[in-house]
Amino acid sequence: MDDSSVAERLVDAVESLSTDHKRGTRPIHTIGVGVDGYFQPSEAARSYCKAEHFQRPCVRASVRFSNGSGSPVQHDGWSDVRGMATRFHLSDGSATDLIAMTLPEFFVPTVDQFFEFARTAKPKPVRRESPWQKILDMLQLKIPRRNPPPGQKESPDAGAKSFADRHRFAQLAVVQTDTIGAPVSYARAAYHAVHTFIVTAPDGVRRPVRFSWQPVAGVCNTKATATAVDNYLRQELEERLGRWPARFMLMMTIGEAGDALDDPTQPWPAKRVRVVMGTLTLKNVAADQVAAAERISFNPCRLVPGIEVSEDPILRARRNVYEVSCQRRNGIPCPFNGS
Ligand code: HEM
Structure with a gap:
């Protein structure tokens, strides 16, 4: 089967995870909000990665925060994974994306196992x-x-748990999803890009790395006993940014020999070297939410010289998946740099 039909089937599988998916919207991470900001790399970043956004003093950034659910109905207070998709705008008009979520590990290491996971985790009453x-x-x-x-x-929890009972690799992500809760603010959650990427330094040294965003305001969830409120995250963000910008630090963890480079279900040992790569400052909720959130299309494989995908099969499959999903919902595709 060729890559594009695998991508079509993967998007079908993701669509099947929500019984109320609405055509024309994202099949997952459906509800979101677009935010404007800028990224400033750290001094250290310049010597670790030659990509443009780590070399210039400042680049414009667009961020879309989202609830993980594929439901078109807003349920901010429900326990759910959250997403943070970031686009770094480069000097020649091109862009590079970094897609992250509040789970540090993914559910499956291969595309075939994702199909099985999606079949098992179909929503049940x-x-x-x-x-x-x-x-x-x-x-x-x-x-x-x-x-x-x-x-x-x-x-989907019951199905996900029965999948994890049969597959040890899924246990970490399933247990974390079960207890993840709801953040008090999109700006008070940590987000992980999950996969391994390969970065190249200006001196040519190549390193396997994993990226994550740490909120400067700290991580804070709503109380587990709080009554779920359906819609507060966007308003909270508007009020927060009206008072003061929100900031995230981009952390890069460097892998070592023996670490899982092609398996997003496997954590790396906690003592690995972590480098602060820069600060993202969020200024305001974007005025045009259709362009900044609804129709925009992010892609984890939209990279620039200095950052490459690893051998991780899930990461590689996602390139076409996000393109197909964008076409299905009539989104605005962002061309791949130089391809
Ligand atoms: C086989 C694995 C996966 C499949 C099939 C898949 C599928 C999708 C699809 C179809 C979309 C909607 C894209 C669009 O219409 O623009 C999406 C969005 C998203 N996915 Fe995945 N995904 C996978 C793995 C992951 C992983 C590992 C992460 C962790 C970083 C992730 C995080 C996100 C986020 C944050 C969004 C929302 C992006 C936005 O705001 O535009 N996904 N995914």
Whole structure:
């Protein structure tokens, strides 16, 4: 099967994860908000990566924050993965993207396993546990199941858990998804680009790295007991940026011999060297949300000289997946640099 039909099938699989997916919208990370800002690299970044946005003093950046769900209905208070897609605008009018999410690891290491995961994790009706059942669970030393937030009628969680029971590699991501909660602000979550990339320094040294964004304001979730509110993240961001810019530090972790370079389900040891690559400053929620969030198309493989994809098969497959998804929803494609 050729790459483009694999991509079509992958987008079909992602669409099948939401029962209320609306044509013309993203099949996942559907609700989002576009923000304007700029990126300033650190001194250290200049010696680690020759890519333009790490060499110039400052580049313009566009960011889209999103809820992970493919539902077209806004559910900010639900426990969910969040996304942060960043576009760095370069001097010749081209661009490079960095797509990150609040999970540090992915569910599967290969495309075939993603198809199996998507089949197993199809949303199923969620059952509320009665108080008596919770007491019974505790008496039997079982962890009582958390009730779904008000309004949630179905969820992929049961299927994802049964997939993780059969596949050890999925356990980290599934457990983290189960407990992830909701951030008090898009600007108070840490986001991870998950895959390994290869960066080349001005002296020609090539290093395997993983990128993540750390919020300068610190990570903070809503209380687990808080009643889920459907729509607060965009307004919170508008108010926050109206008072003061929000900042993120771009961290780059350097891999060492023996680290998993082609498997996004595997964490690297915590003691790896981390370099602060720069600061992203977010100024305002974009005035034109159709152009800045709804129709824009990010792509994890839109890279510039100085950064390359690793051998990770999921990362490589995503190049065509995001193109196909953009075409299906009539988004605005952003041409690949020099291709
Ligand atoms: C086989 C694996 C994956 C598939 C099939 C997939 C599929 C998709 C699709 C179809 C979209 C909508 C794109 C669009 O219409 O513009 C999307 C968006 C997104 N994905 Fe993935 N994805 C995968 C893995 C990942 C991973 C590993 C991450 C972690 C960084 C990720 C983070 C995101 C984010 C943050 C968005 C929203 C981007 C935006 O705001 O435009 N995805 N994904």
